[in-house]
Amino acid sequence: MSFQFEVQSTSDSARAAVFHTPHGPVETPAFMPVGTLATVKTLDPEDLVRMGATMILGNAYHLHLRPGDDVVKEMGGLHRFMCWDGPILTDSGGFQVFSLAKLRTLNEDGVEFQSHIDGSKRFFTPELVMQIERNLGADVIMQFDHVIPGQSDEASARDASERSIRWLARCLAEVNRLELGPPVPHLKLMRAEPDKTVVTPKYVPTRTGEFAAQLQQQALFPIVQGGIHPHIRRQAAASIASMHDWPGFGIGGLSVGEDKPAMYEMLDVVDEALPRTHPRYLMGVGFPEDLIEGVLRGVDLFDCVAPTRMGRNGAAFTHDGRLNIKRAEFRTDPRPLDESCQCATCSRFTRAYIRHLFIADEMLGLRLLSLHNVHFLLSLMRSARQAIQTGTIEEWAREWLLRFRASPPIEV
Numbered sequence: 183m184s185f186q187f188e189v190q191s192t193s194d195s196a197r198a199a200v201f202h203t204p205h206g207p208v209e210t211p212a213f214m215p216v217g218t219l220a221t222v223k224t225l226d227p228e229d230l231v232r233m234g235a236t237m238i239l240g241n242a243y244h245l246h247l248r249p250g251d252d253v254v255k256e257m258g259g260l261h262r263f264m265c266w267d268g269p270i271l272t273d274s275g276g277f278q279v280f281s282l283a284k285l286r287t288l289n290e291d292g293v294e295f296q297s298h299i300d301g302s303k304r305f306f307t308p309e310l311v312m313q314i315e316r317n318l319g320a321d322v323i324m325q326f327d328h329v330i331p332g333q334s335d336e337a338s339a340r341d342a343s344e345r346s347i348r349w350l351a352r353c354l355a356e357v358n359r360l361e362l363g364p365p366v367p368h369l370k371l372m373r374a375e376p377d378k379t380v381v382t383p384k385y386v387p388t389r390t391g392e393f394a395a396q397l398q399q400q401a402l403f404p405i406v407q408g409g410i411h412p413h414i415r416r417q418a419a420a421s422i423a424s425m426h427d428w429p430g431f432g433i434g435g436l437s438v439g440e441d442k443p444a445m446y447e448m449l450d451v452v453d454e455a456l457p458r459t460h461p462r463y464l465m466g467v468g469f470p471e472d473l474i475e476g477v478l479r480g481v482d483l484f485d486c487v488a489p490t491r492m493g494r495n496g497a498a499f500t501h502d503g504r505l506n507i508k509r510a511e512f513r514t515d516p517r518p519l520d521e522s523c524q525c526a527t528c529s530r531f532t533r534a535y536i537r538h539l540f541i542a543d544e545m546l547g548l549r550l551l552s553l554h555n556v557h558f559l560l561s562l563m564r565s566a567r568q569a570i571q572t573g574t575i576e577e578w579a580r581e582w583l584l585r586f587r588a589s590p591p592i593e594v
């Protein structure tokens with residue numbers, strides 16, 4: 183078995199664990215930076231290695247439309263294509279089909295929609311999405327699901343949740359069928375000498391030729407849906423868990439417009455209903471306070487575009503809440519973005535300099551803020567892991583949240 187989840191210590195629902203994948207271990211709880219289009223915007227894979235990222239995300243919907251999953255497959259799979267030889271998870275595109283695409287028509291077989299790029303007609307079925315995710319070749323692949331807005335009524339939530347479970351069975355059958363098929367041919371990789379001028383203590387991802395030459399085993403994660411209706415969530419979790427021995431579970435359809443207490447209540451419900459022996463991945467949730475609340479409720483993996491999207495808008499996470507670097511008050515501020523942050527931005531640059539880059543529309547500004555924000559969440563989860571291991575997670579979380587919430591969030 184290529185995938186294993188090893189729980190090392192627990193404190194109530196929170197746990198510190200290691201999720202073993204064919205491309206290496208992921209220490210949890212962990213934040214996974216999002217590389218929707220096979221790039222974590224503005225960051226080089228070597229930046230991600232240096233800041234300790236272990237698993238990153240790609241998106242099946244986006245990569246299918248551009249450049250095409252067939253192109254990615256021909257280029258040796260997603261790891262090789264984007265020069266990342268750590269674990270990758272691909273989202274199935276359910277969320278994008280139901281949020282980004284235009285003119286959707288849904289039936290039991292699948293969803294017809296227009297590409298948001300060129301308006302071309304597409305039809306996604308659970309089987310096709312599994313083929314796309316197979317071509318991309320990520321370690322963890324998510325099922326194709328029916329995603330609904332956060333405040334949907336009970337009837338729509340039940341309908342979408344039940345359809346997602348029926349589609350899950352089809353995803354599993356297709357994955358099994360594909361795994362029995364002939365091996366997927368991949369490009370032979372050129373070997374080259376590592377560049378001696380680049381100091382990368384762990385490895386040089388682009389030059390070692392260590393990418394797997396054949397497709398590894400993939401772990402299909404189901405997604406628990408059910409809106410903000412506890413009994414639907416509970417039922418969904420129970421029927422999914424009894425259907426198959428899944429390598430892990432996704433929790434979807436949260437942080438999509440519902441209020442925070444409702445989201446935390448759903449996490450409590452799912453925490454009770456899912457087996458504690460497997461990793462849980464809370465999809466699309468990435469604000470610091472939600473990560474901590476999620477960890478306390480037994481969540482192991484998180485992802486969100488927030489750190490890079492906010493970074494491009496001039497907003498930085500700090501231990502004292504969010505900061506908008508474009509504000510005039512930072513014009514001659516000699517401090518780093520966050521005085522206790524160890525990232526490559528905070529250890530070198532002042533707020534005054536980064537503000538100047540934003541005001542002058544310089545690209546380095548976007549990069550420095552994205553770097554800081556991603557590092558902030560990675561290191562937040564490392565601290566949470568340590569607090570679980572030392573049995574201090576409750577106090578640590580209380581103090582952290584108290585300080586963070588004391589400053590009002592700055593909207594950007």
Ligand SMILES: [Zn+2]
Nearest residue numbers: 523525528554
């Ligand atoms: Zn920093």
